[in-house]
Amino acid sequence: MPRAHLTLDPAFPIGPVRRRLFGGFVEHLGRHVYDGIHEPGHPTAGPDGFRRDVVELVRELGVSTIRYPGGNFVSGYNWEDGVGPVEQRPRRLDLAWHSTETNQVGLHEFQDWLDLVGSDLMLAVNLGTRGMPEALELLEYANTTSGTARSEQRATNGRQDPFGVEMWCLGNEMDGAWQLGHRDATDYGKLAAMTARAMKQLDRNLKLVVCGSSNRDMPTFGAWERIVLEHTYDDVDLISCHAYYEEHDGDLASFLASGTDMDAFIDSVVATADHVRAVKRAEKRIEISFDEWNVWYHSKWATVEKEFAPDDWPVAPRLLEDVYSVADAVTVGGLLISLLNHADRVASASLAQLVNVIGPIMTEPGGDAWRQTTFYPFSLTSRAAQGTALRVALDADATPTARFGEVPVVSAAATTDGDGISLFLQNRDTASPTTVTVDLSAFGRLSTVTASGIWDEDPYAVNDLANQNRVTPRTNETAALSGSTLTIELPAVSWTVVTIS
Numbered sequence: 001m002p003r004a005h006l007t008l009d010p011a012f013p014i015g016p017v018r019r020r021l022f023g024g025f026v027e028h029l030g031r032h033v034y035d036g037i038h039e040p041g042h043p044t045a046g047p048d049g050f051r052r053d054v055v056e057l058v059r060e061l062g063v064s065t066i067r068y069p070g071g072n073f074v075s076g077y078n079w080e081d082g083v084g085p086v087e088q089r090p091r092r093l094d095l096a097w098h099s100t101e102t103n104q105v106g107l108h109e110f111q112d113w114l115d116l117v118g119s120d121l122m123l124a125v126n127l128g129t130r131g132m133p134e135a136l137e138l139l140e141y142a143n144t145t146s147g148t149a150r151s152e153q154r155a156t157n158g159r160q161d162p163f164g165v166e167m168w169c170l171g172n173e174m175d176g177a178w179q180l181g182h183r184d185a186t187d188y189g190k191l192a193a194m195t196a197r198a199m200k201q202l203d204r205n206l207k208l209v210v211c212g213s214s215n216r217d218m219p220t221f222g223a224w225e226r227i228v229l230e231h232t233y234d235d236v237d238l239i240s241c242h243a244y245y246e247e248h249d250g251d252l253a254s255f256l257a258s259g260t261d262m263d264a265f266i267d268s269v270v271a272t273a274d275h276v277r278a279v280k281r282a283e284k285r286i287e288i289s290f291d292e293w294n295v296w297y298h299s300k301w302a303t304v305e306k307e308f309a310p311d312d313w314p315v316a317p318r319l320l321e322d323v324y325s326v327a328d329a330v331t332v333g334g335l336l337i338s339l340l341n342h343a344d345r346v347a348s349a350s351l352a353q354l355v356n357v358i359g360p361i362m363t364e365p366g367g368d369a370w371r372q373t374t375f376y377p378f379s380l381t382s383r384a385a386q387g388t389a390l391r392v393a394l395d396a397d398a399t400p401t402a403r404f405g406e407v408p409v410v411s412a413a414a415t416t417d418g419d420g421i422s423l424f425l426q427n428r429d430t431a432s433p434t435t436v437t438v439d440l441s442a443f444g445r446l447s448t449v450t451a452s453g454i455w456d457e458d459p460y461a462v463n464d465l466a467n468q469n470r471v472t473p474r475t476n477e478t479a480a481l482s483g484s485t486l487t488i489e490l491p492a493v494s495w496t497v498v499t500i501s
């Protein structure tokens with residue numbers, strides 16, 4: 001049986017676990033907003049049209065900041081279409097997803113929904129078909145108190161108090177040819193710098209996220225980050241990373257090790273940002289907003305998106321509705337471990353997305369809402385990861401992967417809030433359990449240990465409409481403390497959270 005030995009010591013912190021690490025993402029895409037979170041007439045919908053069963057699940061998921069309204073959608077979006085009397089709002093063609101946008105939900109309605117779910121707003125501005133003036137107008141509308149045209153318009157539209165949005169994204173994936181208004185690094189860098197400077201002139205406390213690469217395989221990756229930061233370093237606070245993973249051709253071992261790729265991605269972007277810092281002799285450090293990450297069977301959906309007839313622009317079509325398996329959930333757990341292990345530089349992250357669209361929550365119109373397998377590693381980590389992320393000294397057997405070579409059979413992250421320790425473990429072995437021992441002698445007296453997680457005899461088991469609770473967290477009864485040593489046996493293809501007090 002493979003084995004791994006870990007040593008934890010509170011004297012070796014990585015950094016604080018910031019709540020924004022557990023953010024989400026809601027895009028106007030498919031059935032995410034319409035027929036997802038917003039379905040007037042649904043038996044659980046309030047007078048505002050928002051489904052309360054979905055609200056409850058989002059609260060349970062434990063998402064902090066939620067990025068909105070896109071995604072690719074934002075690069076063609078006029079924010080003004082989504083404010084004012086609902087019945088007067090225009091219907092528009094959404095070129096990103098070949099859909100019709102009805103604008104029944106806009107900034108005010110979305111903030112009302114955020115108030116219900118208890119999350120904060122992270123707003124993206126359109127730097128695709130629009131630019132700095134429109135971003136400033138939106139900022140004035142959202143954040144100025146009163147006495148200006150846009151703040152008065154906001155009050156007329158029903159909201160006296162400003163939205164007070166702190167986190168702002170300067171466009172979306174501007175390096176991608178699929179993006180409306182796509183441009184090269186220099187042109188985007190100049191546009192982002194000009195926009196950021198203007199926005200900070202209005203409100204110097206904003207946290208601005210400049211677009212990094214859409215993924216690490218982009219031919220411009222690395223150079224893009226360097227050039228964009230050379231233009232924007234003084235005026236922005238974070239740079240974005242986006243990454244989606246899927247199992248290719250039955251290669252489960254590589255898929256489970258996706259966290260290895262995320263580690264390398266983050267390390268490369270940190271190195272590039274610090275290179276620009278060195279050249280500029282700058283004091284400040286740029287942090288990372290990993291504002292799109294998840295498992296996404298992109299290769300399947302890439303063609304479906306193009307299947308609409310030229311004159312077919314449906315409202316809320318079924319798009320990107322991946323159904324997630326146990327293996328997908330274990331991979332999501334591994335990605336959360338990677339994010340925690342970079343808590344010093346990843347200040348914010350957004351699971352992409354939340355409902356129906358590559359989401360941990362699924363709904364049927366007029367029917368049920370349920371948790372996908374991926375719901376569990378996120379909700380359990382969001383709850384258990386508190387205080388400070390710790391360095392994990394890991395001595396583990398290696399397991400082979402086609403994509404990443406030999407990787408440690410176990411990936412691990414740990415946090416402590418002073419009272420207790422939370423340990424997050426992923427067993428990447430596709431066939432065998434792994435025995436883990438953990439040296440906790442640096443923590444003093446320990447009394448209780450509990451462990452739960454996701455695994456199954458069938459790693460491809462899913463939750464769906466017919467069987468919504470096929471996969472739920474299980475208790476791992478093997479976890480035991482002997483003095484200051486923890487032992488636990490991790491099932492093959494599993495993700496586990498251990499809490500020790």
Ligand code: AHR
Nearest residue numbers: 027071072073172173352
């Ligand atoms: O999350 C789905 C899409 O993935 C987003 O719209 C885009 O930013 C990314 O390419």
